[in-house]
Amino acid sequence: MKYVDEFRDKDVASDLVRKIGSVVDGMNVSSPVRIMEICGGQTHSILMYGIEAVLSSSIEFIHGPGCPVCVTPIEKIDLALELARRPGVILASFGDMLRVPGSDENMFEAKATGADIRWVYSPLEAVEIAKSDPQKEVVFFAIGFETTTAPLAAALHVAERDSVKNFSLLTAMVRVPPALELLLSDPDCVIDGILAAGHVCTVMGSDEYAPIAEKHRVPIAVTGFQPVEILMGVLEVVEQISRGEATVRNTYAWVAKQEGNSSAKALIEKYFCVIDRNWRGIGMIPQSGFGIRDEYSRFDAEKKFRAQVQEPRQTNKYCGLVLQGKCRPSDCPFFGKQCTQTHPVGAPMVSSEGACAAYFTYQGVRST
Amino acid sequence: MCLAVPGKIVRVDGENAKVSFGGVVKDVSLVLCPEAREGDYCSVHVGMAQAIIDPVEAERVLEVLKELE
Numbered sequence: 001m002k003y004v005d006e007f008r009d010k011d012v013a014s015d016l017v018r019k020i021g022s023v024v025d026g027m028n029v030s031s032p033v034r035i036m037e038i039c040g041g042q043t044h045s046i047l048m049y050g051i052e053a054v055l056s057s058s059i060e061f062i063h064g065p066g067c068p069v070c071v072t073p074i075e076k077i078d079l080a081l082e083l084a085r086r087p088g089v090i091l092a093s094f095g096d097m098l099r100v101p102g103s104d105e106n107m108f109e110a111k112a113t114g115a116d117i118r119w120v121y122s123p124l125e126a127v128e129i130a131k132s133d134p135q136k137e138v139v140f141f142a143i144g145f146e147t148t149t150a151p152l153a154a155a156l157h158v159a160e161r162d163s164v165k166n167f168s169l170l171t172a173m174v175r176v177p178p179a180l181e182l183l184l185s186d187p188d189c190v191i192d193g194i195l196a197a198g199h200v201c202t203v204m205g206s207d208e209y210a211p212i213a214e215k216h217r218v219p220i221a222v223t224g225f226q227p228v229e230i231l232m233g234v235l236e237v238v239e240q241i242s243r244g245e246a247t248v249r250n251t252y253a254w255v256a257k258q259e260g261n262s263s264a265k266a267l268i269e270k271y272f273c274v275i276d277r278n279w280r281g282i283g284m285i286p287q288s289g290f291g292i293r294d295e296y297s298r299f300d301a302e303k304k305f306r307a308q309v310q311e312p313r314q315t316n317k318y319c320g321l322v323l324q325g326k327c328r329p330s331d332c333p334f335f336g337k338q339c340t341q342t343h344p345v346g347a348p349m350v351s352s353e354g355a356c357a358a359y360f361t362y363q364g365v366r367s368t
Numbered sequence: 369m370c371l372a373v374p375g376k377i378v379r380v381d382g383e384n385a386k387v388s389f390g391g392v393v394k395d396v397s398l399v400l401c402p403e404a405r406e407g408d409y410c411s412v413h414v415g416m417a418q419a420i421i422d423p424v425e426a427e428r429v430l431e432v433l434k435e436l437e
Binding site (some may be wrong): 001002003004006009011016019030039040041064067068069094096121122123124125143144145147150151154157158194197200202203218223228232253254255256257261263264267351353 | 419
């Protein structure tokens with residue numbers, strides 16, 4: 001496939017690996033350069049293509065919190081399940097959420113016992129369900145980073161334009177920059193460089209990251225998802241470190257423009273406002289989410305159904321440490337024992353792009 | 369979750385398009401990319417085009433990569 005195969009080329013990848021190694025060798029550092037990839041999709045590419053293994057002597061990858069399924073709080077999942085159980089409600093969701101455990105059950109289990117839960121590929125499909133079944137209320141479980149927030153805004157645009165009154169969002173959207181700021185402000189932070197998520201920047205542009213790079217003296221490379229693209233981002237970061245620079249550079253510019261997507265940003269701005277958001281395993285991060293503007297509260301499921309989140313009953317502290325890059329999945333005592341892909345305990349194992357799922361899939365469980 | 373896949377727009381019909389992903393043709397919304405035209409390659413996330421791929425920039429990057437040793 002064009003724009004995919006070229007960026008999986010083995011020879012180009014080998015050249016980049018050699019180049020990264022020689023730059024790091026020239027830096028005379030005693031330990032590997034520590035690079036955090038923000039996005040869970042990048043975490044999977046790094047493990048699936050063996051990038052972590054082939055660069056292990058020069059680069060240590062620290063896996064970031066960029067998995068929206070993983071950071072959605074359990075109480076929000078409980079609320080989604082509570083709404084799904086109400087008569088006349090159809091809960092629509094991306095498939096990624098269905099196996100994530102709530103306090104008592106997951107969505108598959110709720111569906112099996114009568115709740116009307118549908119999984120869709122696009123939020124627009126949920127709008128179509130609402131149009132075709134006007135007697136029912138369709139609630140879409142709106143998770144995602146900025147990448148997905150844009151299609152959610154587009155879904156509201158279509159619902160408003162077509163006067164769809166039985167459609168609403170249960171919002172759980174999150175923003176990358178405040179979470180990154182929080183991680184880099186931690187006194188224990190050991191991150192030398194950042195791979196910014198290319199598809200978040202496709203929507204939002206990369207300007208939000210410049211103050212972060214400058215304040216924390218950390219190089220940031222806007223990076224794609226194919227192995228060559230990830231290696232290009234890593235090379236950019238280590239070259240900046242070797243030159244003593246700390247700025248934002250875009251190594252994915254044929255997709256992500258510096259200014260982002262103006263149509264998408266305008267729709268986000270129209271329907272959503274920035275709010276504080278609670279992240280599973282991390283806690284409340286100021287200004288880290290999107291909520292629905294008051295003038296569009298008819299699309300806000302929590303207001304429409306007067307539903308409120310309840311305190312969760314169970315959490316596993318290791319999930320939060322993994323999400324913050326403070327603990328590797330294999331350091332968690334539950335990993336591969338009580339918590340497997342067949343019987344996941346924590347969200348980073350459930351989500352197809354969670355760090356625990358990546359380790360479990362590509363490295364297996366190593367005896368200690 | 370932030371997965372996006374590049375595909376070629378083979379037909380535009382209002383705010384919708386048929387996009388070919390290596391020969392597999394899917395319906396894609398152009399609400400977020402109203403400037404997209406037939407023949408463009410676009411990056412598609414959850415059924416919506418989010419960016420038109422810049423072929424000149426992609427070619428420039430591939431040329432730079434060829435120069436690596």
